[in-house]
Amino acid sequence: MQILGLINELIGLPEVASEHGSMVDHMLEMVHWLVAVLLIGWSAYFFYCLYRFRQKKNPKASYGGVKGHASTHVEMGVVAIEAILLLGFAFPLWAVRTTEFPTGADVVKVRAVGEQFKWTMHYPGPDGVFGITKPELISGDNPLGRDPEDPNGKDDFLYTELVLAKDKECIVTVSSKDVIHNLALHPMRMAQDAIPGSIADMWFKPIKTGRWETVCGQLCGAGHSGMVGYMEVKSQEEFDAWYKENTPSMNQDKPLEDSAAKEKPNS
Ligand SMILES: [Cu+2]
Structure with missing residues (x-):
């Protein structure tokens, strides 16, 4: 049309x-x-x-009107x-x-946690199960309060950007650590409020590889305009390689912040 x-x-x-x-x-x-x-x-x-x-x-004036x-x-x-x-x-x-949320082992799952003024992405690792997080465990070294004792969390990793695979359905679980934010993914025609104390899932299927900015869609404080993040859709092979590279070894105790700290975007 x-x-x-x-x-x-x-x-x-x-x-x-x-x-x-x-x-x-x-x-x-x-x-x-x-x-x-x-x-x-x-x-x-x-x-x-x-x-x-x-x-x-x-x-x-006419008092009768129309x-x-x-x-x-x-x-x-x-x-x-x-x-x-x-x-x-x-x-x-x-x-x-x-x-109509997608199900199955193929679905890419991510938790997107907003805070003034950035997003932290939490990937569940190859087991597809997110490790438990507890607010009381949140610290500088452990930004999401991940429980190091939880076996499901051993292969989890954090990342600064939202990375997805082309032609693969994904579920992004949005939440917030402080005030109301909004994860707005304009090229995906998706946006979800991040509300403290609640979690909300959104799902979609990226069909194009590329790299785009993500914006915070809710006025969330003085640094709101600077709350720019990045979203990258990789080909399946690139995504798998990236996932593997970031998954901590199950056997060794890696510091929790490792993956998030490395490979900071420079664009
Ligand atoms: Cu915000």
């Missing part, structure tokens, strides 16, 4: 890198067209009223279109995101 998509081009949406992203864009196209028509229509009506009911021709039903019909038409957009497009899209 070339013409439909024109409005998104004019607005300058970022590229789409997830499987469902184009469906979100399609809905945005229709919302933007509706709003464009409303803007033009209501503006024209406004100027028509200024002219039609000008004081020179209408020295006395007699016709045209405006009611137009209003009902707008409500109907909005209902179609909401019930026909927005709700079904939302339902898939919130209920």
Whole structure:
């Protein structure tokens, strides 16, 4: 739909890198067209009223008001279109995101923990099970409060960036250590609030390799604008190699902060 998509081009949406992203864009196209028509229509009506009911021709106010039903019909038409957009497009899209979570050993799992003013990514390692974290264990050396006694956590590792595999569904579990943040992944057309005291999952399937900025989508304090992170989608082979490289050996006791500290992004 070339013409439909024109409005998104004019607005300058970022590229789409997830499987469902184009469906979100399609809905945005229709919302933007509706709003464009409303803007033009209501503006024209406004100027028509200024002219039609000008004081020179209408020295006395009419207490009877409008007699016709045209405006009611137009209003009902707008409500109907909005209902179609909401019930026909927005709700079904939302339902898939919130209920149809992928399962299986193939799914890439990550915990994204926000704090003023950065994100820490927690990967569960080859076992796919996150080790326990406890707030009372949080320290400079252990930013997420990982429990060193938990066997499930032995192969976990932390990373400063969100790294995902192309064509592999992922579940990102978002939480916060302090205030409300929001992990906004614009190329994936996904965003999730990070709310202290609660965890929220989001899932999607990246279909493009690349490297993009992630933004904090909630005003979270004085350093909010600097809360830029990075997201990288690697090919399956590169992802596997990266995963293996960062997984601590199960046999040796590696300091918890090791993986997160190394390979700081420099772009
Ligand atoms: Cu933030």
